[in-house]
Structures are given as C-alpha cells and as structure tokens.
Amino acid sequence: MIDQNRSEDPIRRKIEALGTTLSLPTVRKALGVLEGAHASGKRSGSDDVMDIRVYEAGDEARQIDWKTSARVGRPMVVLRERPSTSRAWLLLDVGREMTATCPSGERAYQIAANALCMFAALSLRRGDEVSVVFADSASITRMPFNGGFAQFERTLDQALERDWSNPRNIDALLEYARRIRDREALVVLATDEHALQERHIEAIRRIARTHPMVLIDVATINPFGDERFTHVRDGNGPRRVPAFLRNRTTAEEVRTHREYVAAAMRRELNRCGSTMIRSGSSERMFGEFVHMVSMALARSSRNRLPSPAHTSLGGRP
Numbered sequence: 001m002i003d004q005n006r007s008e009d010p011i012r013r014k015i016e017a018l019g020t021t022l023s024l025p026t027v028r029k030a031l032g033v034l035e036g037a038h039a040s041g042k043r044s045g046s047d048d049v050m051d052i053r054v055y056e057a058g059d060e061a062r063q064i065d066w067k068t069s070a071r072v073g074r075p076m077v078v079l080r081e082r083p084s085t086s087r088a089w090l091l092l093d094v095g096r097e098m099t100a101t102c103p104s105g106e107r108a109y110q111i112a113a114n115a116l117c118m119f120a121a122l123s124l125r126r127g128d129e130v131s132v133v134f135a136d137s138a139s140i141t142r143m144p145f146n147g148g149f150a151q152f153e154r155t156l157d158q159a160l161e162r163d164w165s166n167p168r169n170i171d172a173l174l175e176y177a178r179r180i181r182d183r184e185a186l187v188v189l190a191t192d193e194h195a196l197q198e199r200h201i202e203a204i205r206r207i208a209r210t211h212p213m214v215l216i217d218v219a220t221i222n223p224f225g226d227e228r229f230t231h232v233r234d235g236n237g238p239r240r241v242p243a244f245l246r247n248r249t250t251a252e253e254v255r256t257h258r259e260y261v262a263a264a265m266r267r268e269l270n271r272c273g274s275t276m277i278r279s280g281s282s283e284r285m286f287g288e289f290v291h292m293v294s295m296a297l298a299r300s301s302r303n304r305l306p307s308p309a310h311t312s313l314g315g316r317p
C-alpha cells in the first residue's frame with residue numbers, strides 16, 4: 001500500500017519544485033536533447049518545411065538538420081509542420097518482483113514511481129500528453145492522463161494500491177513500447193535490475209530505432225550483505241535466505257556481478273541511442289536525473305559554441 005502521507009514525500013516535493021522552477025525553454029531543451037539522441041532518422045514533424053534558421057538557446061536538439069548544418073557550417077534548425085503537443089509514454093513494471101526491498105528501505109516500485117514522476121513533471125511542464133502503462137503477467141493497463149503534476153501523483157499512487165501477487169511480464173511491456181505508433185513519443189521504461197536479460201537487447205534496439213527511450217533501472221538490496229535487513233526473503237516466494245550464505249565473500253561476488261551487468265546494459269543502451277539511470281533510492285535517483293538533465297544541457301551548450309573558423313578576433317571575421 002502507498003503511504004497516506006505520500007504527498008508529503010520530500011522527493012516528490014523536490015520533483016515538483018524542479019518542474020516549476022525550470023524555465024519552459026530550459027525544459028524543452030533538456031527533453032529535446034534526450035529525444036534527439038535516439039537512433040531514429042526521423043525528424044520532428046512532417047516533410048513540409050516551414051522555416052530554416054540558426055540554432056538558438058531553447059531550441060530542441062532534434063530540430064537540428066545536420067545536412068543543412070554541415071553545408072552552412074553552423075547548427076541550423078529546420079522547422080517542419082508538427083503536432084502542437086508531444087507525447088510521453090511511461091511504462092511501469094508492476095510484477096510482484098517490484099515489491100523487493102532496496103538499499104534505502106523503499107520498495108522497488110516506489111523508487112520506480114518516483115522516477116516516472118520526474119519525467120512526468122517536465123513533460124507536463126512542456127504540455128505533453130502523458131500516458132502511464134502498467135503491466136504484469138495478468139494484464140496491461142493504459143491510463144491516459146490530462147492535468148497537472150499533483151493530479152498525476154494522485155492517479156499514479158492510487159493505481160499502485162493493488163494486489164502485488166502476479167509475476168512480471170517485461171516482454172509484454174517491451175512489445176507494447178514497440179507498437180507505439182507515434183515516433184515523436186518519449187518512452188520511459190521503469191523496472192528493477194533483474195528484469196532485463198541479454199535476449200531483451202534486440203527488442204530495445206528496435207524500440208530505439210523509432211523512439212527516444214530511457215530505462216529506469218532500480219537496484220535492490222544485496223541479499224547476502226546488507227546487515228540492516230536481518231530476515232531476507234526470496235522475492236518469488238516465502239523462503240528466507242539462509243544465514244550461513246550471508247557473508248562478505250558472497251556479498252562481494254553478488255555486488256561485482258550486478259555492477260558488471262549494469263555497466264554492460266548501459267553500454268548496449270548507449271549504442272542504440274538510449275539512456276539509463278540507475279539507483280537504489282529515490283534520493284539518489286533524483287540526483288541521477290538532475291545530473292542527466294544537466295549533462296544534456298551542457299552538451300547542448302557546447303554544441304552551440306562557434307567553431308574556430310567562425311570566431312571573431314579583434315572585430316575581424
């Protein structure tokens with residue numbers, strides 16, 4: 001069950017503050033950089049060109065036409081006819097595995113939900129249409145959303161007051177994402193670090209060819225090493241992890257393996273133009289999100305710097 005005082009969660013208040021304090025051009029630019037990084041060759045809007053001009057602060061990176069920019073020698077934005085709003089699809093794994101405990105003491109689904117709120121706050125600020133999709137082995141449910149961030153929070157938290165008895169179905173979520181027709185849509189998939197296997201990489205590649213994609217990877221506790229949790233149970237059943245297995249050597253082996261798998265997944269996602277943020281607490285996930293947005297803005301600013309051939313020295317070209 002979701003805590004009754006969820007609205008007083010300090011992380012949620014940080015998320016809300018982030019969405020309201022960032023200027024609209026900054027929000028557009030941050031999301032635009034993320035959306036412009038995916039592997040799709042599709043430009044924003046249709047093929048009908050409305051205007052061509054020099055790239056300016058606040059423009060979305062996906063509006064840059066690289067062929068025109070190369071020909072002119074500076075970043076150029078090609079404005080095409082496009083829908084008045086964008087879309088964001090927030091996909092959440094709600095299998096019983098997501099009730100696992102994380103290093104912060106939170107449940108995995110709570111951290112995942114807070115991470116989705118981070119993307120929702122910016123998407124709603126930009127005026128996007130936001131849809132949330134929940135999936136386990138029993139069903140897939142889409143919840144279209146229209147309203148402000150506070151209403152989004154209430155809708156999300158009410159949906160998470162559910163019977164967490166069905167196992168996950170990550171394959172169904174990936175297939176749902178692949179079938180999203182709007183190629184302008186941002187796809188954010190939230191699950192834990194155990195859900196995705198090597199066989200899922202090809203499905204992610206197919207999604208990333210047509211959609212900008214972000215993976216939220218929630219880290220759960222190390223069952224062999226975290227001494228704060230004296231009784232650790234198997235996430236798929238009532239069995240407890242035997243005490244004699246909980247030692248420093250086993251814990252280190254598990255930690256090393258998880259870090260290796262996470263690094264490999266991040267590399268694969270980067271290769272297909274997708275982004276991954278990973279943490280075992282809402283606090284650190286928020287920090288990772290802010291860092292990701294800051295890096296996106298920094299890359300955008302560097303791309304706007306004029307090349308040496310176009311730099312004026314002493315008032316002369």
